[in-house]
Amino acid sequence: MKQGKVWLVGAGPSDPGLLTLKARSVLEEAEVVLYDSLAGDGVLALIPPGARRINVGKRAGHAQMPQEEINKTLLEEARQGNRVVRLKGGDPFLFGRGGEELELLRAHGVPFEIVPGVTSAIAVPAYAGIPVTHRDFCSSVHIITGHLKDDDKPHIDFEALTRLDGTLIFLMGVGALGVICRSLMDAGMSPDTPAAVLEKGTTADQRRVVSTLKALPADAERQSIATPAIIVVGRVCALAEKFHWAEDRPLGGARVIVTRPRSLASGLSKKLYALGAEVVEIPAIQTVGIENNNELQAAIKRLNEYQWLVFTSQAGVDVFFDILRRNRTDIRCLAGLKFAAIGTATEKAIADRGIFVDCMPATYDAASLGRALAEAVKPGEKLLIPRARIGSPDLTAALDRQGISYDDIPVYDTVYESGGVPPLDEMLKTRRIDYVAFTSASTVRGFASMAGAADFEKLTAVCIGEQTAREAKKLGMKTEVSDEVTIDSLTAKIAALHQAAKA
Structure with missing residues (x-):
């Protein structure tokens, strides 16, 4: 049996762009992944x-799997010869119990x-300015750590903290916000000291409440601030009003689901992410090439x-040329x-x-391509x-x-995906989804098969082309159609919708 191994990987605060290059490389080679609730949706994807x-579900003192069981699972999976990733929010050695594991x-x-991660203690304040x-x-x-002990008191030397005259970052402390603020004031810190509580930092749902040490608990309660959140105390909090930036981006505060096949998703995702979307x-x-495609191989022999060679998708191009390569057929056979x-x-x-294209319709759909070829x-x-x-x-x-x-020859099948991490049906129940981007009618059907009994009427589908929009409308989704059948136009439509919603 091969030798198993465990990687403790810091997933960062949530934004997948903050995942380190090494963390991503290790994750992509994983055979078993144990992940926390604090690992962001984009990272889990x-x-x-x-x-x-394996979802171990640790958050704010509530564990889906006890720590001792996590430790044993890591051991057992590695002993079976697996490449095991323990994916932990933030950094595994900063209040992450990585040492215990x-x-x-x-x-x-x-x-x-150990693969260190970007800690929320630094990143979340940065995203709040x-x-x-x-x-x-x-x-x-x-x-x-602001985590309360069994006696409902944080075991912290507050008098020592007040003498440091530095910025104080309390992790896992939102449940003890009132106790922390009161204890700092009792230890001699001025009630007027700037302080902030930052909720769900680096995600589309991030919020900040900037106040004073005395007023922060009441202000946070009025805003219904909940976990995960961190507390920042110090004069630097006053800079948030001047330095805020994350929500100011064109798609700041927007959460977008991209449904394209895995091999094609990155282009659209990068454009949306660059505009600030989660x-x-x-x-x-997914597209799966048809194996032992005798019909296509026969056609290639009599080119x-x-x-004319007519392609209706990037996948068709990829599969066709892959078959040429696997059959050791020289590309020069396409001459003429x-x-x-x-x-x-x-x-x-x-x-x-x-190869340069000789015919392409002005409108990018099958009917228009047929008409262009007819001419x-x-x-x-x-x-x-x-x-x-x-x-x-x-x-x-x-x-x-x-x-x-x-000769209309099938070269690949379109197969619906069976699931993902995070599970789509769970995400639709527990997350605010602003837009779902669809690039074909088949992605709509695949999305529906993964979503189960979701309430599609709450979703805004942004679609390439009317044919895709018709499929989304069948499910009751609110539909918007890009002005052109291109990824750039789809991105622009999502940005315009979000700007209008924020106006």
């Missing part, structure tokens, strides 16, 4: 589809590595019969063929192979159309009307 996922592994000779140090205000920062990738479909693409993404996929194809020319097994009939209908000869 990076867990490989084939990895076994290592003791049992060390005692049994199980190899492990609060620098934890500033030469005009303080020269030190102190991180304290992006959760939940691929609703001299065709004058004219190429057609349904839209810019497909055009780019063809161009990446060093471009000369009498007697024949088309090869490698595409999805279930392709739009609008393309071939337009060709049939003109009597154009073609």
